[in-house]
Amino acid sequence: MWATEHETREEITDRYRRVWEHSDTTITALAIDAPGRVPWWPRPNVRLFNVLVHMLTETSRHAGHADILREQLDGATGTAAGYPNPRRDAAFWEARTAEIERAAKARGF
Secondary structure (H helix, E strand, O other): OOOOOOOOHHHHHHHHHHHHHHHHHHHHHOOOOOEEEOOOOOOOEEEHHHHHHHHHHHHHHHHOHHHHHHHHHHOOEOHHHOEOOOOOOHHHHHHHHHHHHHHHHHOOO
16 A cells, blocks of 8 residues: 555545544453454454553564565565465566656655
């Protein structure tokens, strides 16, 4: 995920703060075993506990520099590098880089 050239820094940080506030309110208001549904998960009927554990593992995995290094070494991603990441060819990365640079230049970065 990345910001488009149409989104301002303020919009992005405001969205982040609103989600953060909503998450805190949800965690405070609901019991840990409150039911929920995440339709795109393999087992969509979940409890708040499942979502919290998922977010904890996602945050720790993506926030760590070791994960970035791991992906650069062999392209494997996920918990214990268990999810193969198909290698992208040079043309893919060239197009992706150009797309991101166009968005950044459009915003004056």
